[in-house]
Amino acid sequence: MDTDTCAPDPSRQRNGVVGVLYGEFTDTLNDRVRYSVSLTERALTVQRISSSPGRTKVVFNLTDCVGCRAYRGPDGADVGAYFTAYFYPFKRRWMSAGVARQRVEQCFRVALVQDPLANLQEAERWAPLPSCGLCLTGVVYAEVRRPCRVMILVNPHSGRGQALQLFTGHVQGMLTEAAIPYTLVITEHQNHARELVRKADLSQWDALVIMSGDGLLFEVINGLMDREDWQEAIQTPLGILPGGSGNALAASVHHYSQ
Numbered sequence: 001m002d003t004d005t006c007a008p009d010p011s012r013q014r015n016g017v018v019g020v021l022y023g024e025f026t027d028t029l030n031d032r033v034r035y036s037v038s039l040t041e042r043a044l045t046v047q048r049i050s051s052s053p054g055r056t057k058v059v060f061n062l063t064d065c066v067g068c069r070a071y072r073g074p075d076g077a078d079v080g081a082y083f084t085a086y087f088y089p090f091k092r093r094w095m096s097a098g099v100a101r102q103r104v105e106q107c108f109r110v111a112l113v114q115d116p117l118a119n120l121q122e123a124e125r126w127a128p129l130p131s132c133g134l135c136l137t138g139v140v141y142a143e144v145r146r147p148c149r150v151m152i153l154v155n156p157h158s159g160r161g162q163a164l165q166l167f168t169g170h171v172q173g174m175l176t177e178a179a180i181p182y183t184l185v186i187t188e189h190q191n192h193a194r195e196l197v198r199k200a201d202l203s204q205w206d207a208l209v210i211m212s213g214d215g216l217l218f219e220v221i222n223g224l225m226d227r228e229d230w231q232e233a234i235q236t237p238l239g240i241l242p243g244g245s246g247n248a249l250a251a252s253v254h255h256y257s258q
């Protein structure tokens, strides 16, 4: 019998929500604060368990999720395990009418039994939370498979000379949260990126991401087109993150990719 046509597994059905997963966990700082957490194909729903009315329910869209990880706490005597999910939903900016993606971290303590390994296994069931890390890191040219290995090229002089600072301040953490392995290349001179891409073993990379203005992307595309295998090389997924002064191309591409 096709399992898809069976009635939903009761262990995955709570409060009328048929989820991929359901669990009850505690706050990481206060064991007395408990949450019911359910995961469907589209959202992670977190509801504080409380006897008082008006309890809040927060729904996180999985398209805003960059990653999730499970781990043991630093205290060896703690039988609990933890899982943390990282979201970047659009939120209204403080004192502004505009919206921007802002980081939200949801962390839960799993202490269902006294066995630390069993708790870790439960936390690990949540860790492969579907995520769209690459949407947020700007890969735009083609679909990329996960996990994916990325080469990130940064021109430290582009814009007001802040591209590297922007990378370490904003992008690096998201790549870690999304568990995306990457190699950072800081360009040292004009045409550095072009030469590197012309000679690179592209099988090592699933995507090339450029953090700069339009000029560095132009160099990378020229490097791909300089290759003998250019017809295959130019299929490499490319991304651009705004690090230049005008960033016209990054703005246009991201506008149409939304």
Ligand SMILES: Nc1ncnc2c1ncn2[C@@H]1O[C@H](COP(=O)(O)OP(=O)(O)OP(=O)(O)O)[C@@H](O)[C@H]1O
Pocket: 155, 156, 157, 158, 159, 160, 187, 188, 189, 190, 191, 192, 212, 213, 214, 215, 216, 217, 219, 243, 244, 245, 246, 247, 248
């Ligand atoms: N380390 C480097 N030193 C000097 N020039 C570089 C270096 N790395 C890249 N370049 C060159 O600098 C040029 C401009 O770079 P880029 O487009 O990244 O920045 P920008 O001109 O500040 O941005 P925008 O195009 O938004 O104005 C590129 O054509 C590139 O060839």
